[in-house]
Amino acid sequence: MKNIRNFCIIAHIDHGKSTLADRMLDITATVTEREKQDQLLDNMDLERERGITIKSHAIQMNHNYNGEAYKFNLIDTPGHVDFSYEVSRSIAACEGALLIVDATQGIQAQTISNLYLALEHDLEIIPILNKIDLPSSNPEEIGDQIIDLIGCTREDILLASAKTGEGVAEILDAIVERIPAPEGDPEAPLQALIFDSVFNSYRGIEAIFRVKNGVIKKGQRVKFMNTGKEYDADEIGTLKLVKDPQKQISAGDVGYIISGIKEAKEVKVGDTITSKESPATTAIAGFEEVKPMVYAGIYPVDTDEFEELRTSLEKLQLNDASLTFEAETSAALGFGFRCGFLGMLHMEIIQERLEREFNMTVITTVPNVSYYAYTKKDPDERLIVNNPSDYPDPAILERIEEPYIKAQVITKSEFVGAVMTLCIEKRGEIVGQTYLTSERVELTFDMPLAEIVFDFYDRLKTISKGYASFDYHPVGYRASNLVKVDILLNAEPVDALSALIHKSKAEDIGRKMCVKLKELIPRQQFLIAIQAAIGAKIISRETLSALRKDVTAKCYGGDISRKRKLLEKQKAGKKRMRQLGNVEVPQQAFLAVLKLND
Numbered sequence: 028m029k030n031i032r033n034f035c036i037i038a039h040i041d042h043g044k045s046t047l048a049d050r051m052l053d054i055t056a057t058v059t060e061r062e063k064q065d066q067l068l069d070n071m072d073l074e075r076e077r078g079i080t081i082k083s084h085a086i087q088m089n090h091n092y093n094g095e096a097y098k099f100n101l102i103d104t105p106g107h108v109d110f111s112y113e114v115s116r117s118i119a120a121c122e123g124a125l126l127i128v129d130a131t132q133g134i135q136a137q138t139i140s141n142l143y144l145a146l147e148h149d150l151e152i153i154p155i156l157n158k159i160d161l162p163s164s165n166p167e168e169i170g171d172q173i174i175d176l177i178g179c180t181r182e183d184i185l186l187a188s189a190k191t192g193e194g195v196a197e198i199l200d201a202i203v204e205r206i207p208a209p210e211g212d213p214e215a216p217l218q219a220l221i222f223d224s225v226f227n228s229y230r231g232i233e234a235i236f237r238v239k240n241g242v243i244k245k246g247q248r249v250k251f252m253n254t255g256k257e258y259d260a261d262e263i264g265t266l267k268l269v270k271d272p273q274k275q276i277s278a279g280d281v282g283y284i285i286s287g288i289k290e291a292k293e294v295k296v297g298d299t300i301t302s303k304e305s306p307a308t309t310a311i312a313g314f315e316e317v318k319p320m321v322y323a324g325i326y327p328v329d330t331d332e333f334e335e336l337r338t339s340l341e342k343l344q345l346n347d348a349s350l351t352f353e354a355e356t357s358a359a360l361g362f363g364f365r366c367g368f369l370g371m372l373h374m375e376i377i378q379e380r381l382e383r384e385f386n387m388t389v390i391t392t393v394p395n396v397s398y399y400a401y402t403k404k405d406p407d408e409r410l411i412v413n414n415p416s417d418y419p420d421p422a423i424l425e426r427i428e429e430p431y432i433k434a435q436v437i438t439k440s441e442f443v444g445a446v447m448t449l450c451i452e453k454r455g456e457i458v459g460q461t462y463l464t465s466e467r468v469e470l471t472f473d474m475p476l477a478e479i480v481f482d483f484y485d486r487l488k489t490i491s492k493g494y495a496s497f498d499y500h501p502v503g504y505r506a507s508n509l510v511k512v513d514i515l516l517n518a519e520p521v522d523a524l525s526a527l528i529h530k531s532k533a534e535d536i537g538r539k540m541c542v543k544l545k546e547l548i549p550r551q552q553f554l555i556a557i558q559a560a561i562g563a564k565i566i567s568r569e570t571l572s573a574l575r576k577d578v579t580a581k582c583y584g585g586d587i588s589r590k591r592k593l594l595e596k597q598k599a600g601k602k603r604m605r606q607l608g609n610v611e612v613p614q615q616a617f618l619a620v621l622k623l624n625d
């Protein structure tokens with residue numbers, strides 16, 4: 028065990044994490060020149076697998092230090108806030124972290140949030156200034172930022188270029204010297220922490236784990252402590268460039284297990300594997316069920332494809348346990364599913380995968396967060412509202428609570444005013460302001476999560492001219508004053524366009540929604556009234572005038588093929604439209620509320 032080192036790389040996006048990992052694999056000869064060649068030329072699948080192995084899970088490499096052989100397990104962490112629970116589990120599987128900071132950019136929001144996670148788990152931090160080959164790099168000043176942030180000395184900071192390979196050998200040596208060897212008792216009952224899982228369509232789910240105590244053996248009967256399920260360890264092994272099957276994996280090491288598990292739901296990140304024979308008494312660390320943060324309806328454009336959509340979602344769930352869905356009906360859109368996502372990025376990924384991998388054309392409704400409602404009838408009973416249409420009648424509503432986050436923005440001092448104005452407009456409350464240097468400021472806010480869902484990123488980017496980084500984590504629920512804003516088309520309420528909005532903004536947003544919808548809904552052969560209402564009260568109205576549109580009108584004469592082409596084109600244009608009552612509504616309209624300020 029004394030020659031094992033388990034570590035992760037933490038960095039803000041684009042600071043060079045993947046490039047450094049690749050360079051380390053080259054230098055430790057984990058990937059030989061030939062393998063690289065082979066992969067590129069003959070085996071695209073393997074290449075893809077390599078990409079996945081290295082980028083999102085764990086990979087083992089060997090390194091010689093002073094004549095001794097060391098085994099390194101590089102554990103990758105997903106970078107995005109949507110997946111922060113998974114990041115914290117991956118971090119829990121390590122003893123050390125390489126903190127990479129781009130020497131041209133300096134410390135950014137995710138540098139800090141991931142660093143805090145690493146420090147919470149008592150990891151040894153090795154600070155690295157990357158991209159020193161670039162003429163614009165400024166190791167002196169950025170070095171000062173790091174010293175201030177983690178309280179290290181200048182000598183502790185390694186300088187490197189992941190691109191040229193300069194300084195990477197020193198990083199490998201520092202891993203041996205500074206990161207402690209894992210501790211654990213190989214004789215104790217088995218406890219292995221699952222920190223990731225991969226879906227393999229032939230072999231089922233592969234769970235990736237770190238053994239804390241004991242030994243896991245091939246063929247052994249194992250038990251997953253939180254789900255309570257038992258399996259046979261059909262295959263275990265370490266993760267090199269390809270999977271490397273082993274007879275056993277001992278305390279301190281990282282590996283994978285394949286045991287015929289079919290669904291991602293059964294393998295939960297954070298669960299503990301133990302042996303059936305002599306089980307451990309306790310699981311490792313606290314286990315947390317990951318909860319969706321954002322909900323949206325997903326409907327097939329073609330109503331006949333409902334079952335197909337269900338099958339596609341089921342398949343997606345096989346390898347993404349954090350996706351949840353249940354059937355729902357909308358008066359406007361028919362049969363579809365209310366899906367739960369970890370965040371907006373996760374939602375975009377799922378939508379994209381449905382379209383690309385399953386060839387589904389879907390309509391996504393306005394995303395919303397999950398609210399808690401309490402009614403007068405039983406003020407102690409908590410109702411979970413994942414869809415504005417489940418919002419209880421205000422007459423019986425006692426109170427409603429919404430999820431809050433702690434948001435962290437790092438920006439240049441010249442943009443502090445603008446960022447504060449934006450956050451306050453988003454119902455944020457400033458709780459901290461720290462100057463990292465004379466020019467860079469870290470601002471922290473308490474803010475409703477719902478406000479992040481509604482065009483926050485884009486506005487932050489615009490007002491800071493791109494010089495702001497942002498991160499957040501949930502801090503629980505708080506009481507709020509929300510109302511339901513409904514949209515009516517030709518006096519028919521469209522449930523899929525309803526949104527829960529803070530009372531102070533409801534009228535303004537209702538008005539803007541009507542204007543936006545007027546822009547987005549194509550004119551049709553009759554007049555369309557677009558109205559916003561709160562309860563029975565109409566707060567705004569726009570009118571879309573009638574138009575007679577005959578696409579073939581231009582084609583006088585008998586050119587039937589041209590006519591057909593135009594009609595085909597019109598049909599394709601219709602694809603993502605929905606007939607609501609007698610009005611045709613395009614997909615963008617369902618997300619209009621997200622783009623009110625464009």
Ligand SMILES: Nc1nc2c(ncn2[C@@H]2O[C@H](COP(=O)(O)OP(=O)(O)OP(=O)(O)O)[C@@H](O)[C@H]2O)c(=O)[nH]1
Pocket residue numbers: 038039040041042043044045046047106157158159160161187188189190191
């Ligand atoms: N000049 C220079 N460019 C680098 C260096 N390291 C990384 N880059 C470049 O910086 C960009 C981002 O690098 P990545 O390794 O993809 O960064 P990452 O942190 O893994 O980014 P994500 O995977 O998007 O989180 C790429 O275009 C790299 O080629 C370096 O040392 N010098």
